[in-house]
Amino acid sequence: MSAQVSTADLVAMLEDARARTLELVSGLDQARLMGPQSEIVNPLLWEIGHLAWFHEHFILRGLDRSPPRMAEADGLYDSARVPHATRWSIPLPALPDTLAYMARVQEALVRRLEGREPTPQEAELYQLVAFHEDMHDEAFTYTRQTLGYPRPSFAASASARDTGTGPWPGDVAVGGGTWQLGAEPDGGFVFDNEKWAHPVSVAAFRIARAPVTNAEFAAFVADGGYRNPACWDAEGTRWRDGCGAEHPVYWSRRGWDEWTCRRFDRDEPLAPDQPIVHVNWYEANAYCRWAGRRLPTEIEWEAAAAGAPTPDGKLSRTKRPYPWGDSAPTPEHANLDGGHLGCVDVAAFPEGDSAWGCRQMLGNVWEWTASPFLPFPGFAPDAYKEYSEPAFGTRKVLRGGAWATRARMIDTDYRNFFGPERRDVFAGFRTAAL
Known part of the structure; x- marks a missing residue:
């Protein structure tokens, strides 16, 4: 196309x-x-x-x-x-x-x-x-x-619409089946690491309706999660000890049980129902261990975002380019394009729900998955040869886009990838059941 x-x-x-x-x-x-x-x-x-x-x-x-x-x-x-x-x-x-x-x-x-x-x-x-x-x-x-610079000013920002407030707890059940992971050849512009759709088997699983919130992550911090050896794998322990991490990078304690968070050049009260952001893969994985949960795999994430149930509850072969269907993103579907100059509560944007009932699978925060960034079968680099290939095997896959991601380039096939130590990107996560 x-x-x-x-x-x-x-x-x-x-x-x-x-x-x-x-x-x-x-x-x-x-x-x-x-x-x-x-x-x-x-x-x-x-x-x-x-x-x-x-x-x-x-x-x-x-x-x-x-x-x-x-x-x-x-x-x-x-x-x-x-x-x-x-x-x-x-x-x-x-x-x-x-x-x-x-x-x-x-x-x-x-x-x-x-x-x-x-x-x-x-x-x-x-x-x-x-x-x-x-x-x-x-x-x-x-x-x-x-770098703590002032918040940018975007001409298309400062929407005053009510986006809905509060948490969005609970899981949805996603049926198992055969899923076509990756992009189809007739679906428009495609980055080389998305080529091409290939069949994978997906067992039935449960996944959170929304990303983990600041309040939920604060409970992990308060319970000593950063100091609990059972929460951290060997690589995560080396990262944590190497930088002395005790809480998310931009958080500061106010009193015994209150936090502020730096947003650009200002400290603001921590918004309890917004998604946790600026945490790396190790921190996300540690939280999951503490909560008795896990990160979803890339395959599970895509099935939950782009799939739909059959009448008997299994995973249909029908694939949506966006969680809500075929239509391109609008300001009613997702927090994209910098319109809110930051995150919004995880209960916002019900119009963007997936067929399974997952919210905000596009926009607000990128979501870490459990999967390493690897090529799909038959991979060949495109004109921009340095884009994907040098990163294979050294990064983790993130999906879904963030509040600053441009709507024109994001869909349910898009694969982002960063090293597991990176805390600077607009990344959070949602959990899946063990």
């Missing part, structure tokens, strides 16, 4: 992604654009230049063989060639020059499609570069959180 995406649609994606990028660097001075050197973030000044380079590399230079719009761009912005640790010391252009480079590349991308519709290859690559910018924009958002 990529060939059916119109020029107008592609240009709108590019322009919207760029508008979000500019919102995320707006108001930041040179010191904040560089930030402290860190293993988990990039200098924002480097990263926005990388976006322009990526657009140019795959389309203007890759398809058209045109000369670079910035002579030194390969030596500055090629993430496969420029070591992470050097990105603070290389001679990066100043912000006005970086923005001018971005504008030149963007204008050339739009101009080359004027008066015609894209070829299938062009449609694929234009979506790739737009979604790549979307992913970096989410990274820019959690970089601002990591």
Whole structure:
């Protein structure tokens, strides 16, 4: 279906992604654009230049063989060639020059499609570069959180709608059967690690209706969960002891039994019914052990999000692109696109429930699964060869998107992947029964 995406649609994606990028660097001075050197973030000044380079590399230079719009761009912005640790010391252009480079590349991308519709290859690559910018924009958002910068301001945010409040406890039962894990070839743009749908057997299981909340996780902390050896596997113990973790990274204690949580540059009272966020895989796994639960596998997560019951309660072969059905996400379905500038309560968005009754399987927080990030059968890398393959076997799979994820790129097939130690991403989890 990529060939059916119109020029107008592609240009709108590019322009919207760029508008979000500019919102995320707006108001930041040179010191904040560089930030402290860190293993988990990039200098924002480097990263926005990388976006322009990526657009140019795959389309203007890759398809058209045109000369670079910035002579030194390969030596500055090629993430496969420029070591992470050097990105603070290389001679990066100043912000006005970086923005001018971005504008030149963007204008050339739009101009080359004027008066015609894209070829299938062009449609694929234009979506790739737009979604790549979307992913970096989410990274820019959690970089601002990591570094304690002010909350960003998005033109499309500040919805005043009542999203519903409170917890959403309990499990749903998901029937067993044969499931087609992965993306179908006729389903539109697909990242290489989602290719292709293949049959897997799923035993019946129970999974939580909603992600674990702050209040639920606070009970684990209060019960000494971070100090309880029975809650932590060997790798988790090494991580916990190595960094001295005693509670989620942005929490601070107020009194004996109250917590605040830093959101960007402000401490706020911990919202009890919002999902726990900024916990890593080890913390999620430790909570599950304490609660007598487990993380769902990637297969179980997808079946619960995209599957539907047969009349006798088994797992149908019918697969939904979204938990609620075939229609694209709207602000009534899910907390996506940064519209609320943060998480909302887990009871919100009943219109987005899956066929089994799971809520918020898209949006609000990414959800850790028990599964390692591995290729599907027959995997072959796409044009962006460094996207998936180098990460296989070293990361864990997350599913579902977060409040800052762009709705246009997320569905029930989308596989995110991070190292189990990462606490900076907008990640939480839901549990499954043992």
